[in-house]
Amino acid sequence: MIRPPHFWSLQRLSVPALLLAPVAGLYGWVAGRRMRQKPKATAAVPVICVGNYVVGGAGKTPTALALARIARAQGLNPGFLTRGYGGTTREPLVVDPDQHDAARVGDEALLLAEAGPVVISPDRPAALPLLASQGVDLIIMDDGFQNPSLRKDLSLIVVDGAAGVGNGRVFPAGPLRAPLRTQIIRTDAVIVVGDGKPGDRMVRRVSRAGKVVLKARLEPAAIRVWGPRSFLAFAGIGRPEKFFNTLDAAGVPLTDVKGFPDHHAYTAEDARKLIARAEADKLDLITTSKDYVRLARKDGDLAALRARTKVFEVRMHFENEARVATLIADVVRRVATR
Incomplete structure (x- = not known):
């Protein structure tokens, strides 16, 4: 996955966005029409969709993990459904971290598997029998908000507060996966992660539509003192700079x-170069959980x-976890x- 072009983040109209407007209009019409289709299947258990309005990452996987933790506190047995982005598997599959690697099932699936049963399937309804076989009584669907094939009982949209929805235009003129109004109508709640003016504008628009707005932030899973050596940080996620800023805020020297494209498949040459840079400057290496599982096996x-x-x-x-519960x-x- 390539990095998003700079003009997607501009709040003013840019020449590239203007030139791409006709293509974006057609893409938006097709995407919006698809979202309005009637679901082909309904699960026997609740389906909570964790999605986003834009292409790229926004924190869906950490949100799905947090929802599972809250659900388990209510005595539920949640399971995860994901497309398996970045993997090669195209048939429904129960993820086994001892047998599967990121090349086959994708990095998100491996992270989710640490918290509960995971089924990957590009065809969401086809995954339902496997999820039932795992004794799941709540399905948390990582992504798939724009996919109409499976009925969603609760749609939670994750928005990066610092990025918002960029220039507010539909792909390829902007980062939106479908027209914003079409997406907001089908939203139950928006989770704004972090702070920032783009996110503030999104909050106002979603609030006017009568949708629930929740605030959240990504924080270190454990408090620790880092050092004594400084670090070379690397990440192949949607916004590597966000990870680097998080490290700095946590006191990591x-x-x-080094940033890579989202879901980057690391090569032997990447590894040699990173190790050489670290050794030359006497640095330790640090990365994200997603990048780390891509190096497994x-x-x-x-x-x-x-x-x-x-x-x-x-x-x-979550600032108000009780509301999420x-x-x-x-x-x-x-x-x-039902």
Whole structure:
């Protein structure tokens, strides 16, 4: 996945966005029409969709993990449904971290598997029998908000407060996956992660539409003192600079950083270059949980990189977790009487 073009983040109309407007209009019409289709399947248990309005990452996986933690506190047995982006599997599959690697099932699936059963399937309805076989009584769907194939009982949209929805235009003129109004109508609640003016504008628009707005932030999973050596940080996620800023805010001493495209498949050459840079400046290596699982089950230079790399783990913290718990409990009760 390539990095988003700079003009997507501009709040003013740009020449590239203007030139791409006809293509964006057609793309938006097709995407909006698809979102308005009637779902092809309904699960026997509640389906909570964790999505976003734009292409790229916004914190969906940490949000899905946080929802599972809250659901388990209510006595539920949540499971995850994901497309398996970045993996090669095209048939429904129960993820087994001991057998599967990121090349086959994608990095998000491996992270989710640490918290509960995970089924990957590009065809969402086809995954339902496997999820039922795992005893799941609540399905948390990581992504798939724009996909109409499976009925969603609760749609939670994750928005990066610092990025918002960029220039507010539909792909390829902007980052939106479908017209914003079409997406807002089908939203139950928006989770704004972090602060920033783009996010503030999104909050106002969503609030005017009568949707629930929740605030959240990514925070270190554990408090620790870092050092004594400084770090070379690397990340292949939607916004690597966001990870680097998080490290800095957590007091991790940084000397160098290296960003890669989202879901980057690390090569032996990448590993050699990162290790060489770290050794030359006497630095330790640090990365995200997603990047770390992409190095699992590898050998040679990639195994050497994994062995030398520390992981900075984060968790999603809701400012009003009780409100999130209520949303989950309400949807469970509603589906029970369906």
